[in-house]
Amino acid sequence: MNKVTSVDGTTIAFDRAGSGPAIVFVVGAFNDRSTCAPLADALASDHTVITYDRRGRGDSGDTRPYAIEREIEDLDALIAEAGESAAVFGYSSGAILALRAAERGSAITRLALYEPPADLDGRAARPAGIVDRLAALVAEGRRGDAVQLFQRELIGMPEQVLAQIRQAPFFGALEEFAQSVVYDATIVVEGVTRAGLSNVDTATLVISGSASFLDLPEAARVVAEALPNGRHHSLDGQTHDIVTEVVAPVVRGFLAE
Structure with missing residues (x-):
């Protein structure tokens, strides 16, 4: 385990393996750095892979008050550890965080996103308060x-x-x-907007499973269409869970383009 200090002094724990162009994995709710470890391991033969505990979980610290901008600074610190820039894989709410980082100008070379729970058209009423x-x-x-x-x-x-x-x-x-x-x-409530996504020029692959729940497959398609350089890839029979042997070849192919 390694540690890096974010802008506000919060310590962020991460694991690093492999060699080659870097990719940082940003997980979602109820996840820590172990969640994407199998996927990272599958890509480590071609890439430097970095998995980390987002602030407030696992071996990472936490500093209040919370703001999405602080998490973007955490991601920027990890990208700096990887080099001048890195690809980013975002999972679920972590995919929205990755998009927000790209909007803000983080040094992201490519974005691979798995089922961001975005609501660009106001189709899902967010629970009040x-x-x-x-x-x-x-x-x-x-x-x-x-x-x-x-x-x-x-x-x-x-x-x-x-x-x-x-x-x-x-x-x-x-x-x-x-x-x-x-x-x-x-992150989910603040989300992303069409206006914000229109400013993200980063090549982006938005992945979804055809058997996933709620409106996640449709949300993935809509997000991809809203991005200037986005495209959608549906995985037949897959759910919201990441199945490494299915997802890894898709991500590897995208990163190699």
């Missing part, structure tokens, strides 16, 4: 309730599934992410 409600639950020590509020209102899980998850042996691990889901909710 969700960020404040999540933050209040975490402040009260009700981490499990915060996890389930996120799952219920931002992911759309049914009550029966939520009850099963609450009793599952892995639920304690999900509670460890409670503070960070406040950050992911902020």
Whole structure:
């Protein structure tokens, strides 16, 4: 494990492997740097791969107050560690974060995005006050309730599934992410706009699974169309989960273009 210090003094933990052009992996809610490790390992023969714990989770630190700009600074620090520039793979809410970084001018050579939960056309009503409600639950020590509020209102899980998850042996691990889901909710709610995406000239591949849930496949298509140099790639039968043996060849081919 390595560490880099972001602009505001927050320590960001990361792993680095491989050699060649760099790619940084930005994960989503309830994820840490281990989430994309299998995909990173699959690409390490051709690339320098960097996986990291976003602030507020895993081995990374955290500094309040939170702002998306602070997370962009974290990503910029990792890109600087990789060299002058790097490709970025963004997963779920991490894909929106990657797009926001590209909008802001981060030194990103290529963007590969897996199912950003974007809503460019206002088709999905965001739950009222969700960020404040999540933050209040975490402040009260009700981490499990915060996890389930996120799952219920931002992911759309049914009550029966939520009850099963609450009793599952892995639920304690999900509670460890409670503070960070406040950050992911902020990213999803603030999101991206057509106007912002129109300024992103970076070559971008937006990937989705044909069997994914909610409107994620359609959201991926819409985001790709809104980007000047974007295109959409649908993976037949895939869901919101990253299956390395399916996704790696697609990402490798895109990076080689």
